Amino acid sequence: MRPKFLSISDEIINRIKSGELQPGDKIPSENELIKNHKVSNTTARKSLLEIENQGWAKRIKGKGTFVLNRTVGHHLIRTLGSINATRRGFHESLIAEGFEPHNVVLEKIVLEDGISSEIGGKHFIVDGPVLKIHQLRYADEEIIKDEIKYISLKLCPKINRMPTEISYFKVYENTYHLRIEEVKQTLSTEIIAPDSDLNNFELSHPTPMFILDSAVICREDKVVEIERSFYRGDKYKFAISANPDYQDA
Known part of the structure; x- marks a missing residue:
């Protein structure tokens, strides 16, 4: 037996x-x-x-x-539409999958004016002042994500004093007690050439990229975060999570 x-x-x-x-x-x-x-x-x-x-x-x-990550070619799988996946955060997710994560911060500044972004045909605005964080995300010694976040300092005062490895979603909920109502996301693709201004990945040949635009929305339709990130297409796979909404039933 x-x-x-x-x-x-x-x-x-x-x-x-x-x-x-x-x-x-x-x-x-x-x-x-x-x-x-x-x-x-x-x-x-x-x-x-x-x-x-x-x-x-x-x-x-x-x-x-x-x-652990055991997909062919060690692709990282990320799920769009999953609040739990978003809540976990980049740093924590990589550790759980057996990678050694670290960041290189290219820019971290406070912008007095607000910023806007069109996501899924709708404009989202983060009123100023806004914290802009531009960082490269590594798995082990390889750059796999080029990430720019814009975070409302009205809704999250002094968040600019926190380290960049945090799970921002958890900080919004636990430190600033924001109730996240929705995360809007769109996914597009682009080929980035080695001589492109967008090449922060140290690429030596044209490489496909996933471009993820997102807005994190809390109560009263207030936007706490807008993000635009580039993910290496040869390192990532994206899945879709859809949940039934019975409110209209």
Whole structure:
């Protein structure tokens, strides 16, 4: 008879292979396995260790065990329309997926005037003063994202004093107690040549890019953040998450 801990680990690995559990997602904890499978803590612990030993997940002390990135070519998968994915933030997501993230800040200034952006055919405005942060995002030693954020200092005073590695979404909610109502996002593509002014990736050949424009909207239609980011098309894949809205039913 196959050991119980292997049956449990196989079940979770199959959920990862099927896409039910995505890179960066937290897998069931030891206590959850004990409760759901009616097993001892030793069996639960061996199940988690087996998943980790096979390279499907990684334990982060004090936080749990998270699915690692094992897609072909190690593409990073990001889900549009998922509040949970947005809340986790870039830095935290990469750590959970087994990468070593770091940033290089190209610009961090306060703009007295507001800024606007057209996203999905609608104009969104962040009233001044605005914090502009332009930074390059690294996974291990490779630049994978060129990110520009504009953040309302009216809604988030002194956020310019915080480090740039934070999950901004969590800071909006937990520090400034903003209720996020919606995140508007559009995705487009472009080929960036090595001699382009947009090439902050140290590219040596033309490379496809995903361009993500987004606006984070809180109560009373106030815009707390506008972002425009370039993602390397050879490093990222995007998925779409759609939830039913029964309010009109």
